[in-house]
Structures are given as C-alpha cells and as structure tokens.
Amino acid sequence: MTSTQTPAPATTSRRTKGGAPRPGSTGGIADVARRWGHRLADRRFLPVAGTLLTLVLILVIGQARYSTDTRSFVNMRLFSNLLVDNSYLLVLAVGMTFVILTGGIDLSVGAVVALVGLVVAKLLILGVPLPLVLLAGVLVGTVFGLLIGVLVQYFSIQPFIASLAAMFLARGLCNVVSVESLAIEDKGFTDLASWRLKFGHGPSIWYINLSMIVALVVVLVAVYLLHYTRFGRTVYGLGAGDGGQAVGLMGLRAARTKVWVYVISGTCAGIAGILFAFYTRSGFNLTGIGMELDAIASVVIGGAMLTGGSGFVLGSVAGVLVYGLIQVLIAREGLDSWWTKVFIGAVLLLFVLLQRALSTGQKRRRKKNKEESPAPPPAAAPAVS
Amino acid sequence: MSTTSTTASEPVVRMTGITIEFPGVKALDGVDLTLRPGEVHALMGENGAGKSTLIKALTGVYRIDAGTIAVAGTARRFDGPADAQEAGVSTVYQEVNLAPNLSVAENIMLGHEVRLGPFVNWPATRRAARTHLARLGLDLDPMSMLGTHSIAIQQLCAIARAMVVDAKVLILDEPTSSLDKAEVAQLFDVMRQLRADGVAILFVSHFLDQVYEITDRLTVLRNGRLVGEYLTAELPRLELVSKMVGRASEDLADIEKAARRTTTHDLTGREPVLRALGLGRDGTVEPFDLDLYEGEIVGVAGLLGSGRTEVARLLYGADRADSGTLTVRGAGVRAASPLGSLQRGVALASEDRKKEGIIGDLTVRENIALAMQAERGAWRKVPAKELDATVARYIEALAIHPANPDALIKNLSGGNQQKVLLARWLATAPQLLLLDEPTRGIDVGAKAEIQRLVAELASEGMSVVFISSELEEVLRLSHRVVVMRDRQKIGELTNGPDVTASTVLETIAASGSAS
Numbered sequence A: 001m002t003s004t005q006t007p008a009p010a011t012t013s014r015r016t017k018g019g020a021p022r023p024g025s026t027g028g029i030a031d032v033a034r035r036w037g038h039r040l041a042d043r044r045f046l047p048v049a050g051t052l053l054t055l056v057l058i059l060v061i062g063q064a065r066y067s068t069d070t071r072s073f074v075n076m077r078l079f080s081n082l083l084v085d086n087s088y089l090l091v092l093a094v095g096m097t098f099v100i101l102t103g104g105i106d107l108s109v110g111a112v113v114a115l116v117g118l119v120v121a122k123l124l125i126l127g128v129p130l131p132l133v134l135l136a137g138v139l140v141g142t143v144f145g146l147l148i149g150v151l152v153q154y155f156s157i158q159p160f161i162a163s164l165a166a167m168f169l170a171r172g173l174c175n176v177v178s179v180e181s182l183a184i185e186d187k188g189f190t191d192l193a194s195w196r197l198k199f200g201h202g203p204s205i206w207y208i209n210l211s212m213i214v215a216l217v218v219v220l221v222a223v224y225l226l227h228y229t230r231f232g233r234t235v236y237g238l239g240a241g242d243g244g245q246a247v248g249l250m251g252l253r254a255a256r257t258k259v260w261v262y263v264i265s266g267t268c269a270g271i272a273g274i275l276f277a278f279y280t281r282s283g284f285n286l287t288g289i290g291m292e293l294d295a296i297a298s299v300v301i302g303g304a305m306l307t308g309g310s311g312f313v314l315g316s317v318a319g320v321l322v323y324g325l326i327q328v329l330i331a332r333e334g335l336d337s338w339w340t341k342v343f344i345g346a347v348l349l350l351f352v353l354l355q356r357a358l359s360t361g362q363k364r365r366r367k368k369n370k371e372e373s374p375a376p377p378p379a380a381a382p383a384v385s
Numbered sequence B: 001m002s003t004t005s006t007t008a009s010e011p012v013v014r015m016t017g018i019t020i021e022f023p024g025v026k027a028l029d030g031v032d033l034t035l036r037p038g039e040v041h042a043l044m045g046e047n048g049a050g051k052s053t054l055i056k057a058l059t060g061v062y063r064i065d066a067g068t069i070a071v072a073g074t075a076r077r078f079d080g081p082a083d084a085q086e087a088g089v090s091t092v093y094q095e096v097n098l099a100p101n102l103s104v105a106e107n108i109m110l111g112h113e114v115r116l117g118p119f120v121n122w123p124a125t126r127r128a129a130r131t132h133l134a135r136l137g138l139d140l141d142p143m144s145m146l147g148t149h150s151i152a153i154q155q156l157c158a159i160a161r162a163m164v165v166d167a168k169v170l171i172l173d174e175p176t177s178s179l180d181k182a183e184v185a186q187l188f189d190v191m192r193q194l195r196a197d198g199v200a201i202l203f204v205s206h207f208l209d210q211v212y213e214i215t216d217r218l219t220v221l222r223n224g225r226l227v228g229e230y231l232t233a234e235l236p237r238l239e240l241v242s243k244m245v246g247r248a249s250e251d252l253a254d255i256e257k258a259a260r261r262t263t264t265h266d267l268t269g270r271e272p273v274l275r276a277l278g279l280g281r282d283g284t285v286e287p288f289d290l291d292l293y294e295g296e297i298v299g300v301a302g303l304l305g306s307g308r309t310e311v312a313r314l315l316y317g318a319d320r321a322d323s324g325t326l327t328v329r330g331a332g333v334r335a336a337s338p339l340g341s342l343q344r345g346v347a348l349a350s351e352d353r354k355k356e357g358i359i360g361d362l363t364v365r366e367n368i369a370l371a372m373q374a375e376r377g378a379w380r381k382v383p384a385k386e387l388d389a390t391v392a393r394y395i396e397a398l399a400i401h402p403a404n405p406d407a408l409i410k411n412l413s414g415g416n417q418q419k420v421l422l423a424r425w426l427a428t429a430p431q432l433l434l435l436d437e438p439t440r441g442i443d444v445g446a447k448a449e450i451q452r453l454v455a456e457l458a459s460e461g462m463s464v465v466f467i468s469s470e471l472e473e474v475l476r477l478s479h480r481v482v483v484m485r486d487r488q489k490i491g492e493l494t495n496g497p498d499v500t501a502s503t504v505l506e507t508i509a510a511s512g513s514a515s
Helices: A008-015 A029-040 A046-066 A076-101 A109-125 A130-154 A159-177 A187-194 A210-228 A230-238 A245-249 A254-280 A291-301 A313-333 A339-372 B002-008 B051-058 B081-086 B104-109 B122-135 B151-164 B181-196 B208-214 B237-245 B249-259 B308-316 B338-343 B353-357 B364-376 B384-397 B414-426 B444-459 B471-477 B501-509
Strands: A196-199 A206-209 B013-022 B025-035 B039-044 B066-071 B074-076 B089-092 B169-173 B200-204 B217-222 B225-231 B274-281 B285-292 B297-301 B323-328 B331-333 B346-349 B432-436 B463-467 B480-485 B488-494
Touching (some): A046 A313, A046 A339, A076 A109, A076 A206, A076 A210, A076 A230, A076 A291, A076 A313, A109 A130, A109 A254, A109 A291, A130 A159, A130 A254, A187 A254, A206 A210, A210 A230, A230 A245, A245 A254, A291 A313, A291 A339, B013 B051, B025 B039, B025 B051, B025 B217, B039 B051, B039 B181, B039 B208, B051 B169, B089 B151, B104 B151, B151 B169, B151 B181, B181 B200, B181 B208, B208 B237, B274 B308, B285 B308, B285 B488, B297 B308, B297 B444, B308 B346, B308 B432, B308 B463, B308 B480, B338 B364, B364 B414, B384 B414, B414 B432, B414 B444, B444 B463, B444 B471, B463 B471, B471 B501, B480 B501, B488 B501
Parallel strands (some): B025 B225, B039 B200, B039 B217, B089 B169, B297 B463, B346 B432, B432 B463
Antiparallel strands (some): A196 A206, B013 B066, B066 B074, B217 B225, B274 B323, B323 B331, B480 B488
C-alpha cells in the first residue's frame, strides 16, 4: 500500500484557500496555501492526478480480487515484474513524451526497436565486441530520430508523414538484415540480460535487473532535461500551439530544439531496442508492430495533450504502469490477451474526454472571471409563471 | 509635464529618410522618426500608411533601402530582432507572442534565467521575475500559468519580458486592440511608470481617445510618406483625422456635395427587416441598437478599427453576440450563424476578399455557386442549367471581365473578383446584404459600377449595409449613416443636404461620446 495517497494533496490544499486575503498581501499561511491550491488545481496537474487515481483504482481492484490470506496482490514483486516486463515501453514513452510535448508524433519507434534488435543480434553473430554492438544499436535509433527531426524542421514535413516514412524504412531494413528470427547466444549479452539483484525470500522474492535501472536512469535524465534546462522549457514552448513562433520570438532556439526532440525519441527507441533484446534474447523482423501506438497510448493516458505543450514525464511513467497493470489484471482474470486492447481503448477514450472537459472548463472559468467585475446578472426569479 | 524635460534630452532613436521598397511598391518613402527618452510617441496613420513597415525597419525585420537609423547617437544597421534587442529596442507585438502553457516566470525570464551549474535555479529565476513584475506594479504569482491570466496581464508580462534586457526603447504595436477599458487603464499606468523611468515608448493605436490620453508627441504617416511630427496637446483631433485621411475637412465637404444623391425616404409605420437591440460582443463591439428597413442603404462610417467590420459580423452571425437581441422580419434570432443568416436572406460580403471571400483555385462559376449551394445544403446540387443561367446573368449584369465562367478567379483583377463575390451573394437573392468594404483596392471605374449596382438593388427593395472607409462613398449612397468610434456606435445621422463629410468627421472627433 505504498502509492495510495499520492493524489491527495490536490484536494487538501485546495480546501484551505477559502477566506484567503487579497492576492496583494504577501506572507501569511493562508495566502501561501491559496497559491499552492491554485497551482495544484492547475489544468496541467489534473490529468496526471487522474492517471494516478486510475493507477490506485486498479491496484485497489487487484488487491480486493486477487489477495489471498498468505499473499497480498500489491507487493514489491508486482512492481518489480511490471518494470521488468515494461522497461522498454517506459523508455519509448519517455522519448515519445518529448515529441508529443512539441505537438509532434513519432510513429517509427516500434520499427526501430525491431531493427535495433536485429542489428544487435547480427553484429554479435559476426563477433563484434559487445560494447560496440550496444553503442551501434543506440546509434541506429539516434540516426532515425535525426532523420525525422531534419525532415520535420528543415523540410517542413508533417511529423506524422516523416515518421511514417522512417517507420517503413526501418521495417524494410529489418528484412535486409534478416528475414528470420536471430537468436542471441553471446555470453556477455546474456549475462547482462540475466543479471539481477535479489531481494526478499520465499514467495515474496523480487528483483532489480539492468533494464529497470536503465529505464529509471532514462526517466531521471528526462526529468532533468525537461524541468531544469532552457531546452526543456523550449520543448514545452514549442507546443504552445503557434508552430513555435512564440519561442522563436522569445529568442530561444526553436529550430534546434525541434530536431533534438526527435533525436531524443530516436535514441530512446535505440535504448528500448536493446532492452527488448535483453527481454527476448533475439532479434526478429516482426517484433514491435504497433509498439509505437502502445507508447503513444501510455503518454496520453499519462496526461499529455496530443496537441502539445502539456504533460509530464512522470505522468507517462504512470501511464505505462496503468498499461502494464491492465495486462496483469486481464491475465489474472483468465481472459484472452486481446481484452487488454479493449480496456486500453476504453481508458484512452476516458482520458481524452477528460482532457477535453478540462480545457473547455478552463476557458469557461476564465470568461466567468472576466464577467464578474460588471454588475452580476439579475437574480433568477424562480416560479414567477 | 514630462515634455519639458524631454525637449532638452538627446533623442534615443533618430530615423531619417527611411525608404523601403517592395516589388512594385514604395512602402516607405523618406520617412523620419525621432524618439526621445521619457516620452510616449504615437505613430498614426490609416492601414497601409506604413506604420508597421516603419516599426519593422526599426526592429531589424526589414532591411532599409535608404536612410539612416541612429540609436543613442550611433548609426546602426540591424540584422534582425535579436540585434535590435541588443541595442535596447524591444517590441511587444499586437498578438501576445508568449507561450501560454508556460508559467509567468518562465515567459518573462527564459533566455535570461538564473542558473546553478547545469540546472536552472528556479527559485532565483522566480524571484527575478517577481522583481521585474514589481517594477511594472504587478503582483502575480510567477509560478502560475500565463494562459490562466487575461490578455491584458499577458500583454503586461510581454512588456516585463521586454524590460528584462533593460530596453531603452519599447515599441507597443496595437497593444490595446483586445483589451477592455479597465485593462487599458492598467496598461497606461505601466506605460506612465516606464516613461517616468526614462524609457522611450512608441505607441501604435487606432484609438484616438487613447492616443490623446497617453502620448506626448505623434508622427503621422500617409501612404508611406511622412505627414509631420506634432505635439499631441497642440493638434486638435479633427486636424489629426484629416491629416491621416489626407484631405482638409473643407475639401471633403466639397466633393461630397457634388456627388450627393438626394433621397426621400419615409420610414414611418414600417416594419424593419432587421432590428438589433443592445447587440454587442465583449472586446469587439459595445452594445448597439440598429434598425434596417426595406429598400434602405445604411452606411457605416468610422476609422479603421472602429468596429465597423465587427458590426457586420455580429449582424451576420459570423461572430456570436454576448448580449442583446437580433430580430429578422419580426422573428427573434437565437444564436445567429452564417448558414442561418443565409437562410433568412441575410448575406455578408466580407472585407478581406483574399482571405475570407474568393477561393482562388476555383472558377468564376464555382465561386458564384458556393453560397447558393451552401443555402441548399450539400446533398441537393444546384441544377447545372439553373447555375449556368444565374452565372451568365450576373456576369452580364455586373460586367465581369473576362466574361468566361470557367476562368480561375485568382487570375481576375481585384475589381472583377469583388464583382464575382457580389454575384455570389446576390445569387442567393438576399433581402439584406451586408457589404464590408466592397470597393477597397479596386479602380475608379469598377468602384462606380459597384456603387451604381448597390443603389439599384436598394431601389428594388433590398436593404443594404454599406461599410467603407471612404466617407464620400458612404455619404453618396446611404440614407442613414451609423458612425462608429472605438468600437462604439457613437451616432446615427439621417443623410441629407446638411450632412457632409465634415459633419461625420466632427462626430468622430467629438471628445464626449454622443450617447
């Protein structure tokens, strides 16, 4: 029961704002609380709060249905398994978050994951040293990202089209590398893939493996980039809805930033490709079909707006966890795995509608604020026939 | 007050003989502009006078073909906005060019944020933002999202951002065009504050009241040429307007008398075709009343930006009214919409024919057919025969040249495009036709033809709202003239021999509103 109280602050701080003095007065606990209340009730945080709520809801359902006397459903093992099974998706979602924040999209990542897996497998079979192979794998992704970024920024091609072209290119190149599944038997590689730290014992044993560590490092780097650098703020500014005009006029490097987000997404796809190879210990030209859409779905469930400018990396992390937990629940229910898609579809729809409601609610509120200054509308006279 | 100190001080910007040519057009021809520290300077002129070109010359967006720009005594040639900003010339554009999804602090400080090693030091950056806001007398939460604030506050944040680089010259391009009265007052307080700090402010606005309220000096441009520089307090409004329009007010009266079309008009006991009561929209037009009768031409006069177009858009339903009621032939209209208006027999030929009117890659026939088709709905095609007959009729009636229904409309001259646009709306047989600047940018012959046509249509019983920036035209055609200023209807004149262009100009210039 670790994460159940996460979204609580949003509601508690909001309560304290009542009766706060004029905004002009500084200091004062009530004033500070009011400001924080406003911030947390901010449109930006609400979708993420929704995601966390969903996460908690799923955990509560799981806990209620699948806990036995000897074992609780929510335990470290559950989270450990979630991360092991979804680390590649987590990395993809982080990269996709950058792109979606600028209002773009990257459809190539699934195909790049497959290509990277094949390149890694092939190079290992050819006897190339492991460090070089891993570097080459990541660079394949970087190059694809750079290609898309340049197409989008300097040739003014729609991100959808540019990344679609990259997707076909990557998928086609998979077949050039090999049309058959290549198993990875390199000793160094399999050692890395199976390395893990053990915690606990008996039925509650859980692990930390390399994929989890890599994914968490990627998440931390992304948080740093997005929230503590000028680059990150420019990424958000690019999604402000005017084609990056505003950030350009503010003297920020709009063009370069736009290329970089695709490079980041591509690099993440490269890393994810290696993590996926760790997971499957093979390369195959048909892996990762639709994986880009899983990543996009996770980002949207995590509260990012597809129009750009709004969303958080940590939201995307929560989105991936929701995605993974739905899979776990479906498996536990003994339903066929395609039900996962049905549920993901329903959750996605719910979140898109939530965003819609939030953005229109915001507009209406602003308008109301404006109208409050003139005389209030005549009080409705009830039942005067 | 501040003028006494400014006359003595050295000008911070001196632009002399600025000439900028675009292919085929001299956008600016030998214009001078001098800005002094601690002064608010208005740049006045009608649209197309060259105001924005001059601003873009000063901010380095356009290269100048001739002339010199000196900032703080040294000659400069700017290669772009960043260059100009470095020299201390900051601009706040008409549209707020900030990112609404970032916080106030980020919008003000990005590019100048305080750093701590590889990290942005957010607490320090926010403190700096708060200081810059405080300088403008603003107490905002720097962490709040910019988009949650009103446009006015966003505008002030843009000014705060402009002042982060310690600007000596601040250019405000139409900053008040989307602000309400209280917000304008707040902006003016900030401007006075900056003026007291010795900043030179270049203020561009269509609103005469605001110009007289805030500025110390003004420069008037007309058709890319300098008319002159004046002290605001010494130039009466009427004179300013005639300098902008380009004719002495007496001249205007003469032309108008010669062309007067005398009309007798009896409205008593008749039902209006359209009646607007207290119709208005926040930030575009203050509520106004208007009755339109059958066979009547009502002119709308006023300077550009006075709300003329907005009145037409409200009547047509292109913009939704916030207040008031609209009645068409006695029946109340809820939530007017373009399609609904079309079906009620109300048509609007819009001002900007390139953007909102013609569709360049379609033929004359197809352009004319658009509104007819829209009225019928997408599934009931206009029969080819009926369409051909209609198109042929209007090509002949309006003397559209070339008389080829299959010509692409983008290849026609402006006047002929305008006629096609007119034909489009006439083909729907409207009972009320709203014409927004139907004669702008077309040659004299075509202009006269369109005027004649409008008069004819009215005599056949159509009511027409005729909007034009040419006063003579409005007075020649109209039975009544609605006068607009600062987005308000400030008067309604029944046209007659004693109503002249100067009457209208006086109404516009009158300081007290005529409500």
